[in-house]
Amino acid sequence: MELARIEKLVEKYFEGTTTTAEEKELRAYFSQDEVAPHLVAYRPMFRYFSEARKEKSEKEFRIKPGKRRNYAWLSVAATVAIAVGIWFSSRPSAEEKEALLAYQETVEALYMIGENLNKGTDKIEYLNEFEETKNKILPVENR
Amino acid sequence: MKQAEFLHTVMPFKDKLFRLAKRLLVSTEEAEDAMQEVLLKLWANKSKIGTYRSVEAFAVTATKNYCLDRLRSKQAGNLKLVHSNYTDENISLQREIEARDSVSLMQEIMESLPEQQKIILQLRDVEQYEFEEISEMLDMNPTAVRVALSRARKTVREELIKKHNYGVG
Numbered sequence: 377m378e379l380a381r382i383e384k385l386v387e388k389y390f391e392g393t394t395t396t397a398e399e400k401e402l403r404a405y406f407s408q409d410e411v412a413p414h415l416v417a418y419r420p421m422f423r424y425f426s427e428a429r430k431e432k433s434e435k436e437f438r439i440k441p442g443k444r445r446n447y448a449w450l451s452v453a454a455t456v457a458i459a460v461g462i463w464f465s466s467r468p469s470a471e472e473k474e475a476l477l478a479y480q481e482t483v484e485a486l487y488m489i490g491e492n493l494n495k496g497t498d499k500i501e502y503l504n505e506f507e508e509t510k511n512k513i514l515p516v517e518n519r
Numbered sequence: 520m521k522q523a524e525f526l527h528t529v530m531p532f533k534d535k536l537f538r539l540a541k542r543l544l545v546s547t548e549e550a551e552d553a554m555q556e557v558l559l560k561l562w563a564n565k566s567k568i569g570t571y572r573s574v575e576a577f578a579v580t581a582t583k584n585y586c587l588d589r590l591r592s593k594q595a596g597n598l599k600l601v602h603s604n605y606t607d608e609n610i611s612l613q614r615e616i617e618a619r620d621s622v623s624l625m626q627e628i629m630e631s632l633p634e635q636q637k638i639i640l641q642l643r644d645v646e647q648y649e650f651e652e653i654s655e656m657l658d659m660n661p662t663a664v665r666v667a668l669s670r671a672r673k674t675v676r677e678e679l680i681k682k683h684n685y686g687v688g
Binding site (some may be wrong): 389390391392399400416417418419420421423424425427428431432433434435437439457487496 | 522525526529531534537538539547554555558559562621622624625626642644645646647649665666668669670673674675676679680683
């Protein structure tokens with residue numbers, strides 16, 4: 377390769393005006409064993425870039441299925457669970473219902489007793505009436 | 520997009536993402552994590568893949584952003600030792616010995632560059648992307664890319680000549 381051309385390319389390279397094709401030429405030149413003494417200082421640079429490009433990741437990339445889940449449905453499920461929980465806890469339990477029923481039945485029974493008692497006092501009213509009438513007919517002293 | 524089709528799309532450039540991540544994060548493990556993360560994100564948004572002008576350019580941009588974020592959060596999370604206060608003779612001597620190997624010398628020089636120059640040098644001189652592609656990936660105009668590239672190359676040159684004059688090369 378013509379040395380003058382390489383020198384010119386090196387110059388352009390440091391100005392950032394070489395094309396990728398020209399940079400390839402430079403890497404090829406510096407990969408040789410024979411490099412002009414005044415350019416040898418740049419050799420590690422170009423060799424390093426060629427070497428660095430060969431490095432590969434040892435780790436194999438794999439898409440883990442289900443690793444990334446859609447959590448949107450989870451919030452829906454949580455909302456439903458909470459709502460059901462609140463509904464159950466606010467609803468009277470079976471025991472409470474039984475107690476309520478017993479209470480109502482007791483109240484009814486007491487009312488029934490009360491009514492019957494009142495029936496009894498109604499009958500006593502008749503007795504009073506009878507007493508008064510009797511007193512009118514039979515003189516009190518005759519008794 | 521099916522899984523096989525997706526893998527077929529990303530396989531040709533996945534190592535480029537890895538190398539860019541490693542350039543920035545240095546650690547191989549962290550670079551692999553970065554690549555994995557970027558590709559999984561791409562897969563999760565596979566319905567949008569058709570809308571990207573270039574999937575590869577998009578993935579490079581995502582990798583760059585991911586790595587810069589990692590570096591920022593690392594900086595924020597750790598107290599950094601300030602090394603400028605003292606010089607450890609042993610370490611610098613050891614560095615000199617290591618630096619005799621031109622690959623590790625170049626690695627060291629690359630590491631010392633500012634992030635943006637590192638990225639541009641990686642994309643151009645290692646991955647051989649065109650200016651138009653790099654300017655799309657970095658959202659910079661091509662002239663700015665060229666200027667930063669030239670600056671990065673000249674810094675590398677200076678460092679190399681410095682070392683070369685010490686008898687390394």
